[in-house]
Structures are given as structure tokens and as C-alpha cells.
Amino acid sequence: MTIREGIERVLESIESAADAVGRSGEVDLELAVKTRTPEECREAAQCLKDFGRPILLGHNRVQEARDTAAAIREVEGASIRLIGPLQSNKINQALACVDAIESIDSPGLVAKLDARLDRRLPVLVEVNVSGESSKHGCAPTEVVALVDAVVGSTNLDLEGFMTVGLNSPVEKDVRAAYALLRRIRDDAEVATGIGGLALSMGMSNDLEWAIDEGATLVRIGTAVFGPRAPRV
Ligand SMILES: *Cc1c(COP(=O)(O)O)cnc(C)c1O
Numbered sequence: 001m002t003i004r005e006g007i008e009r010v011l012e013s014i015e016s017a018a019d020a021v022g023r024s025g026e027v028d029l030e031l032a033v034k035t036r037t038p039e040e041c042r043e044a045a046q047c048l049k050d051f052g053r054p055i056l057l058g059h060n061r062v063q064e065a066r067d068t069a070a071a072i073r074e075v076e077g078a079s080i081r082l083i084g085p086l087q088s089n090k091i092n093q094a095l096a097c098v099d100a101i102e103s104i105d106s107p108g109l110v111a112k113l114d115a116r117l118d119r120r121l122p123v124l125v126e127v128n129v130s131g132e133s134s135k136h137g138c139a140p141t142e143v144v145a146l147v148d149a150v151v152g153s154t155n156l157d158l159e160g161f162m163t164v165g166l167n168s169p170v171e172k173d174v175r176a177a178y179a180l181l182r183r184i185r186d187d188a189e190v191a192t193g194i195g196g197l198a199l200s201m202g203m204s205n206d207l208e209w210a211i212d213e214g215a216t217l218v219r220i221g222t223a224v225f226g227p228r229a230p231r232v
Helices: 003-020 038-050 062-072 088-097 107-116 140-152 171-192 207-212
Strands: 028-032 056-059 079-082 100-104 121-126 156-162 198-200 217-220
Touching: 003 028, 003 038, 003 207, 028 038, 038 056, 038 062, 056 062, 062 079, 062 088, 088 107, 100 107, 100 156, 107 121, 107 140, 107 156, 121 140, 140 156, 140 171, 156 171, 171 198, 171 207, 198 217, 207 217
Parallel strands: 028 056, 028 217, 056 079, 079 100, 100 121, 121 156, 156 198
Antiparallel strands: none
16 A cells, blocks of 8 residues: 555545544544654655645654654645654754644643744643553643643644543543543633634544544554554
């Protein structure tokens, strides 16, 4: 399967899942490109452009975002987004190559980013809705303070919420975690008066459940590119 065929198939899955819940055209595809080569990233970006979609590429690691940024930016309109944890010592490098950060997890990180920015930065607050200790993101109880920090900052724009779902084959448990993020988003819209906040949730193996629970953005890697080789 080529990258183009992979994207085409995933776009069809997204559309049929969205259509089934009356949300046709409301769910975007973000490609999770960790471990992919610059050439693969550029090709994937070009395909999204050819399909007339937003060109969203998510990286887990700042280093990989840097290494692929030039290739990705050959495709006009491409947006590079950080979907993995951001350490303080990588902030400058991250700001040099990403257009949005989906992994905002503490007021301290908000303050540090805000101090170094000289432009607007769209951000998503990452929430650990599954409670698994291996997962990044703030606890659901910390969301209000974190949202306040973002909204009170000078340069960060709250674009929505992100989570890496529960790693489980049990549908109702996976869905419950996504439903929690949706409630968090709904509460934040009321509290802040900001409408249309995004819900970035759902990966290759559970995108239908995530869309059913309200995802507006699904992050897909293996369903498009095939299995990842282990990192060296
Ligand atoms: C790798 C990754 C994805 C995509 O996972 P797949 O199962 O390959 O679709 C989504 N989100 C994050 C944060 C990831 O690291």
C-alpha cells in the first residue's frame, strides 16, 4: 500500500465514521509521522494537499520535527505540530520548527513558552484521561488551572484538548475515556466563552470510537504508513 492509498483509505474511514454520527466533514486527519523519513513526510503532506485537506503532521520528538521540517515545508500550507512531551530545554528548538503544540501539560510550561514567544502559538491541553501512569498530560483535576494559564497568557491561543486514549481492547472503557475528554472540552467552552475547541483523540486502532465520542481531529500513523521500525 502506498502512502497515497493509505491516506485515501483512512480519509474514507474517517468520513464514514463521521457521517454515521451526523458530523460529515467535521473531522480532520493529522498524520503521526514519528520515525518516518523526510521524504515520506513530504510525500504525505503533498497527498493531503492534493486531497484538499488541512496539511497537519504531528511529531512526537522535537529532534525529528527539526530533521523533517525543511522537507515538510516544501509543501506550502503544511503545519507541523508537536504531539509528544516537551522538555524545557527543548523549547527554543521546538519553537523554531513547530506551528502548534498539542502536548501542553503544565502551567510552568505555559509560562516558559509565553516568555519566549514573539508570535501567536495555537496550543492544545493534553489530558491523561485514562489515568495510566505511562501516559503524559495533566490530570483531569488540573485542567481548570491549566486552561486558565493558557487563556491568561499573552501569546498562546487555546485551540482545544488532546489525549492519547486508553490502551485497551475493551470498547466501553476506551469510549469512557474519550467521553471524559469531551466533557472537559464542553466545560472549558462554557468557562472560557471560547467556542469550537478541538478534540484531538483517536489513533489507527480506535478512530471510529473516538469520532463517535466527538473527536474533531484524529492522529493516525500505522494505518497510513504501515508498522514502525523500532527506533535506533
Ligand atoms: C504514534 C502516535 C499516534 C498514532 O498512532 P498509530 O497507532 O500509529 O496510529 C497518535 N498520537 C500520538 C501522540 C502518537 O505518538
